[in-house]
Amino acid sequence: MFIRKDGRGKEELRKIKIIRHYNKFAEGSVLFQIGDTIVLATASIENKVPPFLKGTGTGWITAEYSMVPRATKTRNIRDAVKGFVSGRSQEIQRIIGRSLRTIVDLKALGERTIWIDCDVLQADGGTRTASINAGFLALVDAAYKYYKKKWFKRFPIKDYIGAISVGIVDGQKLLDLSADEDNIAEVDMNISITGGGKIADIQATAEDGPFGEDDFLELFKISKKGISLIIKKERDLVGQIFKEVGLNI
Secondary structure, eight states: OOOOTTOOOTTOOOOEEEEESOSSSSSEEEEEEETTEEEEEEEEEESOOOGGGTTTTOOEEEEEEEEOTTSSSSOOOOHHHHTSOOHHHHHHHHHHHHHHHTTBOHHHHOSOEEEEEEEEEEOSSOHHHHHHHHHHHHHHHHHHHHHHTTSOSSOOBOSOEEEEEEEEETTEEEESOOHHHHHTOSEEEEEEEETTSOEEEEEEEESSSOOOHHHHHHHHHHHHHHHHHHHHHHHHHHHHHHHHTTOOO
C-alpha cells in the first residue's frame, strides 16, 4: 500500500499559506504556498489589447509563467538566457490565461489587458494549479483597485476559480500530488473549476496505460472536494470585495 511521505490522507490537501499585496509595485500580488510549492503571482494592467481585439471594446487576460533557476533540486537555465520560452512554459501560461478568462467579464475591462505573471520560487508539484490560484487572487485585487478608480463601469470578475492536481499512484487515487508522487503517477490530472461548479480546464494524462471512465469520474469527484476547500480560503480573503461591488457569489 502506498503511504504518502508527509503522512497525508489520500484526499487531503497540503498546508496552504497565502500572503496578499506581497509586491508593493504591482496592482495585485500574491505569494501562494501549498506544501513546499511556492508561487509569486502579480497582476498588471495596461491600456492596450492584442491586435485582434483593437476596436472591439473588449479586454484580455493573459499570463506568463516561469521558474526561477533554483526552484528545483538542480539549477535551471532561465528562458531569457536560452533565447526562447520552453514548450512546457508556453503550455502552462496558456492554461493559466484560459482558466482565468472564464471568470472575467472581458467587455467590462474595456480595451485593457491584465497580465498575470507567475514565477515559481520553489517547485514540489502542482505549480500550474498553484499559479491559477495565486493568479486569481492577484487578479481580484488588481481589478478592485482600478474599479475604485472608476476605470470599470462594473466589476469585471464574475466568479471564483480554484485549481488542483489529482492522480493515481500505485493504484490509489490521491489529491494534490507532490513532485515525488507526480513522478511515479500512473495517471496525472490537473483541473480548474469555478465557484459555480463549472469546469474551466482539465488536463488528464495516462502515464502507464489508459484509464477508465470510472477512474476519471472518481478523480474528478476528489478534485472537486479539494477545490471547494481552496475556494473557501479565497472567499475568506477576498469575499468582502465581492460584497462591496454588489456581487452575491
